[in-house]
Amino acid sequence: MSIKTVIFDLDGTLADTSKDLIAAANACFVRLGHGAVLDPVADAATAFRGGRAMLSLGCDRLGLGPEAVDREYPYLLECYGANIDRHTVMYPGAVEAIGRLRAAGYGVGICTNKPAALAETLMTRLGVRDLFASLIGADTLPVRKPDPAPYVAAVERAGGEVARSLLVGDTITDRDTARAAGVPSLLITFGPDGRKVADLSPEGLLDRYDDLDAAVARLIG
Structure with a gap:
């Protein structure tokens, strides 16, 4: 399975x-x-x-x-x-939360509209690339989010199946990608748009990465 x-x-x-x-x-x-x-x-x-x-x-x-x-x-x-990592930082608790997901047996990957080479470089310089089993960028496939194909590829390359997955994001692009793929979306509220992302009607909101485990368990078990 x-x-x-x-x-x-x-x-x-x-x-x-x-x-x-x-x-x-x-x-x-x-x-x-x-x-x-x-x-x-x-x-x-x-x-x-x-x-x-x-x-x-x-x-x-x-x-x-x-x-x-x-x-x-x-x-x-x-x-x-x-100058890709001059000011960039992972959000508080993100690395620890991903570590907990991996320890619990979840597959973890990235689906971004950043060009793949830049995404690979950034994750490597931040020292977190090895946490992710897949990384699909804007140019990995002929299409990009909100087309569901990059998301599907990210799931499959992480060893999963779409029916047992979810997307964590921050914008309408992520919400639309999840909708197109037929999966739940979990949108963060600590970005510039704050809790206004609730207007996008995601299946869940994430106020802090400390709450990620519970949100994932609620949405996909």
């Missing part, structure tokens, strides 16, 4: 990557002669929605068209890759 599996989003769920992401986006705007356009605190929620979302927000503020987003995106990735 396959194991029960818990799959995690990365940015804004496992780790607070917002400051390093915002810094990379601002490097693009500085290069264009506009200075730092995004705020590392006020714009953190946008950071967790990805590089293109940050560039789009900044370009909108500057009155630049969508072509600027496409043009600057490779430079954003370059800057981010060079």
Whole structure:
């Protein structure tokens, strides 16, 4: 029998990557002669929605068209890759909670819309890559979240089956991915959106990683 599996989003769920992401986006705007356009605190929620979302927000503020987003995106990735763990930290209790899941026999993996190489690098530098049996990034497959295929791959590569799994995330993308895969979603409330994620109607909310074990047991046993 396959194991029960818990799959995690990365940015804004496992780790607070917002400051390093915002810094990379601002490097693009500085290069264009506009200075730092995004705020590392006020714009953190946008950071967790990805590089293109940050560039789009900044370009909108500057009155630049969508072509600027496409043009600057490779430079954003370059800057981010060079400074990927300058400020990034795992959320309190995350490492310990994942260790408890593994000890209890659950499979654990990552499904992220961060490019796979960057995700691998970040998890390795944070010293936690070995905790996860799978890691599926934005470019691992031809599609990305909220298409369910990356989630399914993350579950299967962790040794599980979709029917006995759940997704821990922080955004509507994660909620929609879980819905498309037919599995429960557990959304964290300690990100920039706070308890407003309840409006997305997930099957569960996670206020702190100390409560992860009980939430997982309630949702998938």
